[in-house]
Amino acid sequence: xxxxxxxxxxxxxxxxxxxxxxxxxxxxxxxxxxxxxxxxxxxxxxxxxxxxxxxxxxxxxxxxxxxxxxxxxxxxxxxxxxxxxxxxxxxxxxxxxxxxxxxxxxxxxxxxxxxxxxxxxxxxxxxxxxxxxxxxxxxxxxxxxxxxxxxxxxxxxxxxxxxxxxxxxxxxxxxxxxxxxxxxxxxxxxxxxxxxxxxxxxxxxxxxxxxxxxxxxxxxxxxxxxxxxxxxxxxxxxxxxxxxxxxxxxxxxxxxxxxxxxxxxxxx
Numbered sequence: 001x002x003x004x005x006x007x008x009x010x011x012x013x014x015x016x017x018x019x020x021x022x023x024x025x026x027x028x029x030x031x032x033x034x035x036x037x038x039x040x041x042x043x044x045x046x047x048x049x050x051x052x053x054x055x056x057x058x059x060x061x062x063x064x065x066x067x068x069x070x071x072x073x074x075x076x077x078x079x080x081x082x083x084x085x086x087x088x089x090x091x092x093x094x095x096x097x098x099x100x101x102x103x104x105x106x107x108x109x110x111x112x113x114x115x116x117x118x119x120x121x122x123x124x125x126x127x128x129x130x131x132x133x134x135x136x137x138x139x140x141x142x143x144x145x146x147x148x149x150x151x152x153x154x155x156x157x158x159x160x161x162x163x164x165x166x167x168x169x170x171x172x173x174x175x176x177x178x179x180x181x182x183x184x185x186x187x188x189x190x191x192x193x194x195x196x197x198x199x200x201x202x203x204x205x206x207x208x209x210x211x212x213x214x215x216x217x218x219x220x221x222x223x224x225x226x227x228x229x230x231x232x233x234x235x236x237x238x239x240x241x242x243x244x245x246x247x248x249x250x251x252x253x254x255x256x257x258x259x260x261x262x263x264x265x266x267x268x
Contacts, residue, residue, distance in 0.1 A: 028064075030076035030142050035253065035266040038084035043091070043116060043127065046084060046135070050205045053080055053137045057203045061139065079142060081256075081264065082135040083249055086127040088113035090222060093196055096123035100223040111221065120206035122176070122196035124222045130213035130234070132245050132252070140202040143260055147199050151176060154208050157256040158193045161210075164251050167238050169193075178210075180233055190231040192238070210252075212236060212245050 038046065057077060064074035090101055090113060101115060101124055108115055113128075127133055140150060155171060158178045162169045169192060170182040178193035193210040211234035219232045236242050257264045 028074045028076050030079065030139075031260070031262045033079040033081050033136075033138070033257070033260070033262050033264045035081045035083065035264050037249065037266065038082055040085045040087070040129065043086050043089040043114065046082065046086070047116070047118065049082065050135050050137060054200065054203055054205050057137065057139060058201055061141075061201060061203070077139040077142060079139060079262070080137040082137070084133050084135075085129055085131060085245060086133060088126075088128045088218060090115045090124060090126055091120075092117045092124045093120045093122035094118075095121060097223075100124040101221070102223070103221045107221070111218070113218070113221075118206070120196040120198045122194075125194045125196065125209060126218050126222060127209055128214055128218055130211070130215065130236075130245065132210040132212050132248050133207070134210075134252075135207045136204055138204045138260075140199070140204065143262070145202050147197070150199075150204065151195060151197065153256075153259045154195055154197075155193070157252055157259055158208065158210055160255040161248060161252045162192070162235065165235060165239060165243070167235065179230075180238060188231065190233040192233050192235065210235070210248065212248050213242050 060075060060077055064077070067074050088111060090103075090108075092098065092101065092115070103111065103113070103115075134154075136154075138150075140147070144150075155176075155178050159169050159171075162178070167180065169178050169180055171177075172179050172182050172189060176195050177191050178195075179189050179191050181187070181189045193208055195208045197204055197206045199205075211232065213236040214234045216232055216234060216237065235248070253264055253266075256262075
């Protein structure tokens with residue numbers, strides 16, 4: 001079992017600091033996060049696993065409310081982080097436009113890709129081999145009840161991870177995600193990490209997708225996140241060399257643990 005504690009990792013970058021103050025502790029607050037490395041897995045069963053963990057968490061929160069009303073001690077609410085890669089798949093969020101997928105059924109089959117309409121925010125995106133996908137199923141009552149801050153924490157963890165490789169990344173105002181050449185007036189802004197989440201009673205699902213050695217040609221078959229005037233990139237493209245997805249896992253987890261003031265444990 002590998003432990004990533006909240007005290008690990010460097011300070012945040014100076015571009016867009018993430019607040020470090022912690023909201024008042026919830027009853028029986030649990031800051032441990034179980035990390036599950038799923039490897040290469042199909043999208044549909046991974047989505048089903050997220051839904052099951054979400055449902056179980058919400059059911060336990062409901063039982064805890066009943067326990068508190070009865071004067072009984074509540075149970076700790078668990079937190080999870082699923083890390084994986086997917087075979088070629090396109091997913092469309094609730095606010096997305098179907099026409100942003102530029103392939104018909106025959107085109108999807110020709111590219112060995114599948115398509116799913118899902119219940120996260122955002123438009124269309126692509127997942128595939130060489131992309132680090134993270135699905136945090138967190139009860140934000142264990143951390144802080146602020147969904148915008150949560151998104152900024154996910155972005156900051158990715159920004160710090162990229163900085164470990166000497167890649168300068170940041171945010172573009174009004175656009176969720178992590179970008180290279182993000183500064184105002186930059187000639188070639190390009191997205192390296194997409195985010196899309198759902199939150200139910202402060203329990204999160206879906207998450208982030210960081211392009212590590214991703215085949216970027218698959219983004220040519222969509223309007224990524226509905227954005228028509230910006231490119232996509234990968235860590236490998238920025239570095240000019242391949243990087244193992246598992247190595248990026250290991251660099252990301254200490255940053256995320258520190259930003260959430262959490263303890264992460266990986267059962268291997």
